[in-house]
Amino acid sequence: MRHFNQGNEILLNITLVKYMVAMNPRYSRQIVIPEVGEEGQKKLQKAKVVVLGTGGLGSPILYYLAAAGIGHVRFIDNDCVDISNLNRQILHDTPRVGKRKTDSALQALKALNPEIKIEAIDANFSPDNAKDMFKGMQYAIDASDNLDAKFLVNETAVQMRIPCTVGGVIRWDGQMMSVRPGKSACYRCVFGEKPPEGTMQPPSKLGIIGxxxxxxxxxxxxxxxxxxxxxxxxxCLVNRLLMVDLRSLDFTMIGIKKNPKCKTCGGS
Ligand SMILES: [Zn+2]
Known part of the structure; x- marks a missing residue:
């Protein structure tokens, strides 16, 4: 009897997988993963994520969010595609040099997945409009190339109680952390104050490999x-800072703590 039951179970699983693939072939390879399944896919389809930037970080972020079937993806940029972007900003391509990045990204993402809601905001992300840009979203991702924007993404997300991830890259190095407002350390807990104006070289001078x-x-x-x-x-990268050095392939995880005196999240 044991044999018979096992056989039935396998048959049932195969039938279920075939059914899921037939119903939703686009996501079939991830629906079969135990941590995803049909329920997980529905959660992704209901998810709303805002991404600041469609550049080097924003390109893979947006491509993979769209590919995974995140139901509502919003992104913000206010730049044009430049030929010097293309060593890393793979959302864009040579024929679209000179076009608005939001239009270029929209074109690429719609071609990848026309089944999700994709919303482009062509504007400068600033303290005046940050909350409007995050409004209605459930997760924020920083894909900017400057510290002002990273601090602002963190602050806006903490104030609006939206979980977020903040990352940065330069040359062969990257770092990243995720924030759970009210629970975990935030970006400012770790990095404190922004360095004074003019003390840091711009990314264009420091360089980056895609x-x-x-x-x-x-x-x-x-x-x-x-x-x-x-x-x-x-x-996840909550209360942990991931540091990556691609020269040596060192992946270092550093434990971080909430700063009770943090200007952004202290006391919350
Ligand atoms: Zn903090």
């Missing part, structure tokens, strides 16, 4: 996808 942004952006996207699938904070 693979660094590609790798770190992919992990940023995975942080959001795992959050919606119900992974615990321990499985």
């Amino acid at each position: 693979i660094t942004a590609g790798l770190l952006g992919t992990i940023e996207a995975s942080e959001a996808i795992k959050y919606f699938l119900g992974f615990t904070d321990e499985g």
Whole structure:
């Protein structure tokens, strides 16, 4: 009898997988994963994620969010595609040099997945409009190339109680952390005050190789996808800072703590 039951179970599983694939072939390869399944896919389809930037980090983030079937993806940029972007900003391409990045990203993402809601905002992200841009969203991802924007993404997300991931890349190095407002350390808990104006070289001078942004952006996207699938904070970069050095392939995880005196999240 044991044999018979096992056979039935296998048959049932095969039938279920075939059914799921037939119903939703686009996501069939991830629906068969135990941590996703049909329920997980529905969670992703209901998810709303806002991404600041469609550049080196934003490209893999947005591609993978759209590919995974995140139901509502919003992104913000206010730049044009430049030929010097293309070593890393793979959402854009040579024929679209000179076009608005939001239009270029929209074109690429709609071609990848026309089944989800994709919303482009062509504007400068500033303290005046940050909350409007995050309104209605459930997760925020920083894919900017400057510290002002990173601090602002963190602050806005903490104030609006939206979980977020903040990342940064330069040359062969990257770092990243995720924030759970009211629970975990935030970006300012770790990095404190912004360095004075003019003390840091701009990214264009420091340089970046595309693979660094590609790798770190992919992990940023995975942080959001795992959050919606119900992974615990321990499985995500919460209260942990990931530092990656692609020269040596060193992946270093540093434990971080909430600063009770933090200007952004202290006392919350
Ligand atoms: Zn803080």
